[in-house]
Amino acid sequence: MTFTNPSSVLIVDDEAGIRTALRVSFARNGWAVETASGVNEATQLLENKDFQLVVSDMRMPDGDGLDVMRSARKMSSSTAVILLTAFGNVPDAVQAMRSGAFDYLTKPVSFEQLEEAASRVMRASAAAPRADHSEARSIVGRAPQLLRSLERARAAATTDADVLVEAESGTGKELLARFIHDASDRSRKPFIAVNCAAVPEHLLESELFGHARGAFTGATTAKAGKFELANGGTLLLDEIGDMPLNLQPKLLRALQEREFERLGETRSVKVDIRVIATTNVNLSAMVEEGKFRSDLYYRLAVIPLTLPALRDRAGDVELLAHYFVDKFSAKGRGPAQRVSEEFIERLNAHHWPGNVRELGNFMRRVCSLHPGVELDGSCFDQEFQGRSKVASVPASVPMFNPGAPIRQLERAHLESTLTMTQGNRTQAAEMLGISIRTMRNRIREYGLPPRRYA
Numbered sequence: 292m293t294f295t296n297p298s299s300v301l302i303v304d305d306e307a308g309i310r311t312a313l314r315v316s317f318a319r320n321g322w323a324v325e326t327a328s329g330v331n332e333a334t335q336l337l338e339n340k341d342f343q344l345v346v347s348d349m350r351m352p353d354g355d356g357l358d359v360m361r362s363a364r365k366m367s368s369s370t371a372v373i374l375l376t377a378f379g380n381v382p383d384a385v386q387a388m389r390s391g392a393f394d395y396l397t398k399p400v401s402f403e404q405l406e407e408a409a410s411r412v413m414r415a416s417a418a419a420p421r422a423d424h425s426e427a428r429s430i431v432g433r434a435p436q437l438l439r440s441l442e443r444a445r446a447a448a449t450t451d452a453d454v455l456v457e458a459e460s461g462t463g464k465e466l467l468a469r470f471i472h473d474a475s476d477r478s479r480k481p482f483i484a485v486n487c488a489a490v491p492e493h494l495l496e497s498e499l500f501g502h503a504r505g506a507f508t509g510a511t512t513a514k515a516g517k518f519e520l521a522n523g524g525t526l527l528l529d530e531i532g533d534m535p536l537n538l539q540p541k542l543l544r545a546l547q548e549r550e551f552e553r554l555g556e557t558r559s560v561k562v563d564i565r566v567i568a569t570t571n572v573n574l575s576a577m578v579e580e581g582k583f584r585s586d587l588y589y590r591l592a593v594i595p596l597t598l599p600a601l602r603d604r605a606g607d608v609e610l611l612a613h614y615f616v617d618k619f620s621a622k623g624r625g626p627a628q629r630v631s632e633e634f635i636e637r638l639n640a641h642h643w644p645g646n647v648r649e650l651g652n653f654m655r656r657v658c659s660l661h662p663g664v665e666l667d668g669s670c671f672d673q674e675f676q677g678r679s680k681v682a683s684v685p686a687s688v689p690m691f692n693p694g695a696p697i698r699q700l701e702r703a704h705l706e707s708t709l710t711m712t713q714g715n716r717t718q719a720a721e722m723l724g725i726s727i728r729t730m731r732n733r734i735r736e737y738g739l740p741p742r743r744y745a
């Protein structure tokens with residue numbers, strides 16, 4: 292469905308005063324504004340007209356904001372929805388984000404805040420008229436740094452330029468890559484991911500570019516590589532820092548020319564793809580050390596993006612905790628598990644070096660070990676004591692020394708976890724909520740003694 296008016300907004304609220312105030316405020320921006328006093332009236336309007344944005348109250352006498360959102364989605368997947376929830380009603384907000392709301396704001400709403408959120412939708416829609424805002428559902432969070440990254444990603448999605456996402460492990464880089472793909476013109480075409488660190492070095496070239504029959508021992512049939520499989524769509528090169536130096540020139544040419552040869556063939560293959568690369572190691576430092584080609588780095592980073600670490604996303608730990616409780620405990624069986632303030636305080640006080648992945652793994656464990664009960668401080672302590680009892684943190688480690696550089700803390704945290712698991716990297720990676728390849732990278736990056744942690 293196409294928009295009949297590029298800047299039309301529907302306001303849904305049962306309070307006439309709020310409808311009028313918002314109408315006046317939005318109209319000042321030149322937007323065409325309509326209002327509805329409840330879910331039924333809103334549904335009728337949505338059936339007859341396309342809106343770019345719907346701003347809806349959550350609780351209304353004839354239904355709730357999620358009903359309005361469902362009606363909006365049914366008519367047009369491009370309509371963004373901002374929900375207004377009662378103060379402190381985090382479960383509502385989580386439900387809203389999961390169902391695909393573009394944003395939510397807590398009442399009483401400040402007009403500046405609402406106008407800012409609405410303007411963001413208008414800017415994004417102007418840039419990406421076909422973007423489907425429902426893809427925002429899996430990226431939970433509303434910290435300003437995260438929203439800024441999403442806004443940049445949404446803008447990147449409207450172009451065909453290659454993207455480099457540089458961020459810490461577990462912050463959602465792969466999620467962001469899918470978000471860009473889903474919001475782009477390529478969304479109906481393949482999204483193919485290759486983890487450069489997980490594929491053995493000698494197989495990476497054929498994995499990426501394919502091979503001819505008989506190109507090497509064991510190549511009994513010809514095979515297309517990921518570049519070909521992604522044709523028309525998006526290719527994610529995860530952990531690009533692990534790309535072997537000897538393969539980098541071929542990758543550079545494939546990026547520049549969109550053309551390459553399968554291993555063992557001379558015929559060139561042409562593809563039409565967008566490449567998104569991600570890394571959690573400092574690529575520019577690798578360039579300086581001669582471990583990564585600078586021309587390749589600049590070619591990949593046409594649009595550089597970052598994602599904030601969880602410790603820099605004030606308020607998001609709580610939002611994510613509710614999201615994970617909802618995801619891991621409810622599973623359609625009865626009401627969602629309750630979470631105490633004490634539990635949230637404990638979560639907030641912890642620094643999460645493994646970011647959202649670590650928090651998600653922790654919440655999964657807590658939900659499965661404490662089913663059906665309200666999660667409180669003792670649930671948190673039990674799970675953490677389970678880890679720290681056996682941990683012997685070296686006395687010299689500045690673990691909780693305020694002001695110590697984050698990298699120093701991270702190194703110490705890794706080291707003590709590895710000590711706890713007696714050098715078992717897989718187990719340590721799982722506890723920290725990071726992937727085994729990230730663990731390997733970190734051990735290398737921090738120069739932790741290899742034999743001790745082999």
Ligand SMILES: Nc1ncnc2c1ncn2[C@@H]1O[C@H](COP(=O)(O)OP(=O)(O)OP(=O)(O)O)[C@@H](O)[C@H]1O
Pocket residue numbers: 429430431432458459460461462463464465466467569570571647648651725726729
């Ligand atoms: N904002 C978020 N909302 C919901 N889930 C999230 C969010 N960010 C990350 N996750 C979840 O956390 C896990 C890690 O995310 P992802 O794999 O995208 O991170 P990454 O930065 O690519 O990690 P790595 O560098 O270790 O590969 C996934 O299960 C993902 O679904």
